[in-house]
Amino acid sequence: MRNNSVKKLTVVSMLLAIIILMAAVPQIGFIQIPILMLSITIMHIPVIIGSLLEGPKVGLLLGAAFGISSWAVAMIRPVLPTDYIFQNPLVSIVPRLLFGLAAYYLFKGSLKFIKNQKVAMSVGAISSTLIHSILVLGSAYIFGTQILTEVYGALPNIIIFLLTMMGVNAIIEALVAAIVAVPVITALQKYLKK
Template identity: 35%
Template sequence: MSTNETLSLNKKLTLTGAFSALVIVLGITKLGFISLGPTASITILHIPVILICMLAGLPEGLFVGLVFGSLSLIQAAMSPTGALDPFFVNPLISVLPRMIIAVIAWGLWKALNLIPHMPKTVAAGITGFITTICHTLLVLGSLYVFKAADVKAALGGMGYFALVGACGFNAVLEAIAATILCAAVFAGLFVAGKKHSKLSEEK
């Protein structure tokens, strides 16, 4: 393995560790849940999964998704707070959707970067938005695929599409937040890259 490959691997490992730690900190401290009032709140816990897929690749994204899902499972088992939380002790509901969104984010990012002259910031924003919507649909879908009868009983008979409609406003807010944060990260990387190039030229 060459030096460049070693550095690349080291950077990927560092990013994976950093984003995994970020997910854990945001989850444990509840900073990953932003309340916007009595009826609206958004989560940003899935955004590190999206970012690591774009910055490092699919294997790293799957790992951070696994960390996110495992944290959700542990919190649901140890300190459930909502009517649906007890169902998240099932890894097919808590872990599987969070790993699938890594595949979606990685695939979208790769596809968008095949478009000629597509700015990285725009591609990142689109990836963040679509993946976030998919995250909501996958989590709610897994609840009904694996625990349909129990979920309906807990929600007074509410069906899948009714639940999607009820969560729609929050899902859009989360998608907008993901769009802004993902685009901002790549805008920051672009600015940092230009500054680094200027410093190299001056030397």
């Protein structure tokens, strides 16, 4: 029993360290593309892995680490004009906390309809990533309208930008999450059962 607790603590600590490392090293966790004025992230993947593997408390912890890291990056080294929106914790931290919880519950909910655990993990990873994008972009719109207006102009341009982010970024991030998270979770489950 104690050995299993140590293994779980090791896995959670490893995921936490990965999140911090991804935030600390430019262009790893937040891949910024200045020409297109957008940023793609893969930092949500360790949150999904931890949440699906260890439950909502771990999802909340890793979501907090993701959010605080996002806030710190926006404060210390903003690259894009839109990065300043993430200096508001209501944009950078709160959506990531909710996302960490949502990942677990979306996975558990999908298990009620999908009996194949790997398919349910994929559905959980994809749907939670889409929820993450909706929460972050919605918060950015609500709390960052002034900055978005300065960067993109009138409201129709902002709407086009946000819809493009949902249509391109969110789908890419969701597919990458499913492709990476499922085999990693499967391997970690085997490790934890030893």
